[in-house]
Amino acid sequence: MMKTKLTSALLAGTFLTLPALAHERAVDFPDTPDGRVVLAADLHTHSVFSDGEVWPSLRAAEAHRDGLEFMAVTEHLEHQPHKADIPHPDRNRSYEIASEKASKAEYDDLMIINGAEVTRGPPHGHINAIFLKDANALLVDDPKDAMKAARAQGAFVFLNHPNWLPQSPDGIARLTDYHKDLIKEGLLQGLEVINGTLDGHSEHALQIALDNHLTVLGTSDIHGLVDWTHNAGTGGHRPMTLVLSKDRSQAAFKQALLDGNTVAWSHNDLLGREDNMKAFVGGCLSLVPEAFDGKYTVLNVDIVNACPIDFTLINMSDETFQNTGDAVYAKRESRTPVAVRMKGIEADIALKFEVANAQVGFRTPLVMELRSLIPAGEK
Template sequence: MYRKSLLVSAAAVAALVTVASAHERAVEFPDAEDGRVILAADLHTHSVFSDGEVWPSIRVKEAQRDGLEMLAVTEHLEHQPHKADIPHPDRNRSYEVARQTLESSGEEGLSLINGAEITRGQPYGHINAVFLQDANALLTEDAEDALAAANAQGAFVFVNHPNWIPQMPDGIARLSDVHKRLIEDGLIQGIEVVNGTLDGHSEHALQLALEYGLTVLGTSDIHGLVDWTHEAGHGGHRPMTLILADGRTPEAMKAALFAGDTVAWAYDDLLGKPENVEAVVRTCLHLETEGYPDDTSVLPVDIVNACPLDFTLRNRSEETFQNASDTIHVERNDRFTAQVRMGGEKPVVALSFDVLNAEIGYREPLTLTLETGVPQGDGE
């Protein structure tokens, strides 16, 4: 009886492994057309050194499994619920523990950066500072002294979850007058439009980013386990920021963050400034065709998706499809073959789409045109 149950569980484990490998966990994007690289970053995470539930080593191991290129350790400075067990007099300690884990792993490819969450009531709310040298310098009475200390260290600073219901009961993201002044003074450079822990998806925050010239961020704000919260390894991924960088170094990624070259990614949604979202989508999607079949001008065209997210497209072209409605779904790392009614054997196929899962403004999808030449037959 015991032996039999062992056999059953071995089979069950084998099945699980097959399912897991069918959904590659580590995210990877092709390089952009302009030569930049698209790198995955999570700049908002917690461990037991603030109100998280895991030791910092787990944060590093998760990030390596998820294929992240950058991970920030951002404990709450002021909110320390585990203080009785972990006194935490040195606020860099969580980062140092994580760094030891990274170094002893011997793996390359993940940049670990020190950070902190300045945790205040309104009008400041919660503000993250990353690329810190010394988080202890941010333990100040006055929130603005903490922001000044962060900026003095060259930190990148962003407003967290601006639509958090305890601070915004109507769920609409807003910046306080104090935020606006700090942005104007160059002390805040970014804003979260997606926060994975508070289930925050904010088109209002995207609108604020566009209006105030802030860098768009998606973060997990993970406290528990990425696997449990975001189905990592089973087709899901944590919300994160895609950074369009000139290289894979932390310096190049930091420069891209300050330049605002980012896209937030959560579920299949991409949110960001129009040029950045378009750069990512053009990296992901392209058309392929082998030419007109005999006796018809209905052209088979593959819409190829080279990225680890599904796309939902609405056809805006003059041409319609013989085999599908105007709304089509192109699965991750897959392709959809549209039979395009070309109305004649034209040498180029150009298809215009609303990319329904890509937001470039307040409730505004990206529209773009993909095109490719049509190989000509031998004229027989």
């Protein structure tokens, strides 16, 4: 992957703003400052084996192009509009076909996860179970029994699109008593705060996830082509979950999901728990100051953004900028210069920003400090 190459190219750059780089379709993220890897995952996808419009092998091909490390196949178990054309008594077939494609040598960065979407009316709604050994075991009458069957297989279970208008006409995500019971009984561990079919995010859902210790998730819930739905390949990308993991193994990935170490991402919107968000954004953004000789009291500093996300930063430092106001737009994979009015010669520079596109609670943006040593200038 491109990670170190891009990050080091950005860090080695001069104080000129780089020309816009050709954006890679395959997303890639720097490690967090505490040494974790950031794994890109889409944990909610469909094919013709439920109500999607493509063959499962094409889902694997798209995921590979998008730079995903993990993709879950989650066909609706009960909603089967193509059943007459594509009979498949074994509900693991879609996973098997996608896995076979992903087993090819050139796909070795991608792992396919078996899953299913238990699709019922209210109050159950749509709930995904992933890391299944056998999806057929979830084909039972009582949806709660399906959840129990999933958990008996060691599955990770999450509630889909709680702000879906047919279920929530005012667009506000709420947790029903039924779902509160599922949480209490250990049958629900995650919540979608971003779902691609809704093309939006839910800060209400984020707050619910935080209040109930549910893992924060963003998924595409893709049914058509990723290219057409999300402009992948022409600057866009599918919604996904960025998982902060000890290493790239499936065991570490699953443990990170269980521990809630995720950030949900769509367009330039990021949602997550504050500690995760701080770690993730801390991997993306850094300060590279010019040497400071004190002749003038303005210090040139580049804000380096090594991530494929445009950041909107609001300056909250005591220091102000000579070249721009307090709103700074740190474009994806580039360097943004700010000229800082310093109070004197100092050994390091610290700038405090509100990161307006990174939410860590209901209408609560992340606030974080970026800090770097200032190279000594000639006196």
